[in-house]
Amino acid sequence: MKIKDFGVEQWMNEYETKAKYNLGETCVSSLSIRELCELVGVDVNDFAKQLVDRRLTYGAIEGAFELGAFELKKAITRLYQNLTPDEIVTEHGAIGANNLVLNALVEPGDEVIAVTPTYQQLQSIPEAIGATVKLLPLKRENGYLPDAEQLRGLVSDKTKLIVLNNPDNPTGALMSQAGLQTIVDIAKSVDAYVLCDEVYRHLTQEDGYSPSIIDLYDKGISTSSFSKVFSLAGIRLGWLATHDQAVMKACLSYRDYETISCGQLDEMVGTLALKNQAVLLERNRGIVRENLKVLEEWVHQQPHITWLKPKAGTTALLYYDFDLPSTIFCDRLMKEYETLLVPGSFFDIENSLRIGYAFETAHLRDGMNQLGKFLAKLEQEAR
Known part of the structure; x- marks a missing residue:
């Protein structure tokens, strides 16, 4: 059976382990088994024994x-x-x-x-x-x-x-x-x-x-x-x-x-x-709600970025106004600023970027700071 290359997955496979700032991540801040046990009030040693005895x-x-x-x-x-x-x-x-x-x-x-x-x-x-x-x-x-x-x-x-x-x-x-x-x-x-x-x-x-x-x-x-x-x-x-x-x-x-x-x-x-x-839903809704506020504040400060604020989930689609294909945009962002985004072309929407916002807030801020520097650089190049 012939099937199209899976654009998003191949892009993530190529770059996500190399990125310092992974803004392509779509999962809410991942938990270890220890953190899960502590969050739900289960003794981690008792649960670990169940795992190893299985x-x-x-x-x-x-x-x-x-x-x-x-x-x-x-x-x-x-x-x-x-x-x-x-x-x-x-x-x-x-x-x-x-x-x-x-x-x-x-x-x-x-x-x-x-x-x-x-x-x-x-x-x-x-x-x-x-x-x-x-x-x-x-x-x-x-x-x-x-x-x-x-x-x-x-x-x-x-x-x-x-x-x-x-x-x-x-x-x-x-x-x-x-x-x-x-x-x-x-x-x-x-x-x-x-x-x-x-x-x-x-x-x-x-x-x-x-x-x-x-x-x-x-x-x-x-x-x-x-x-x-x-x-x-x-x-x-x-x-x-x-x-x-x-x-x-x-x-x-x-x-x-x-x-x-x-x-x-x-x-x-x-x-x-x-x-x-x-318990998990309370934690994770809190993370996405707080981080979306952080992302919204950043978007409003960017003269070259527009969006439609998401209602749910962990991702948003950002539009930029530079004459640059999204794969080239994201490739340069990765190589020059070690920051990963997903090209909108993989969703058949050019001049756009998919960003995830559900991971640690400090990491989101650091990644957006790098993205902001790249946007400023593109503005200089366009002059």
Whole structure:
């Protein structure tokens, strides 16, 4: 199967270990196991003993019938409304969950509608399978939210799947419940599934419950993980959730070929985190809310930068007014100032940059200081 190069991931692979100031990071300030235990009030020595005494066999294939995994899936259900453990499949991160759903459901000749900009995986996998992929542009003037009338014009009786990303990566746009319901109504009109990558869900700038697609639609599919919201990217654990048993059956069948099971140690750490999800959410919402204020203050001081302030998530899209392709901009920034950003061209939006703002505040300030120096240098060069 031929597939497009994954622009964002290849860029991060090339530069993130070399950067002194990594403004491309999208996870909320990552936790060690010790820090996690201290945060949730668990004795680190007791938990470490559980880890080292664990026999490293395969876990339960469906992640359901062994105590730790069952407890994990039970904890995941509390992130949704009216979800049961047997409506969840664990995977190797949200990237594994998205891959599983797309490969299990999409066939050559199917029609898939995907928002853009978004995480490239959500567009490139169905295209590589042989589906016709129609793109639904998220426009700045519309708050980077899907245009319902445009979507109505794209769907047809051949549409099998509508793919969303909420909150959106890279823009940080957040669809309301009413907006999601509109998408659901359009999907129902053609009996299409809706896959929603919700890996940034819960990281909102305002308090309140963020609805999931599966709260609203029986043919909705939610994917998520521990990486962004729960600061545990290193355990490489995620999941998909759906009420649709046909989807569940297809995903479990395909999963036998590509996953077998998730790691038992990963599931133990994930279970500990989700049993204490309220504590982690309070910590991480505090970080993204404070850091967005810091980023907003910096943006307002920059004459060459504009943006639409994100509503949720950990990323924002910055626009600059220099006549310079974003890959060259970011390459020079890295080489001259050891500072990493992601070119907007990887999201098909030129003269823009994706910035993450969810890591340590001091690191964010230092990185933005370097970016400011580079912008001043470009201004001098333009004179």
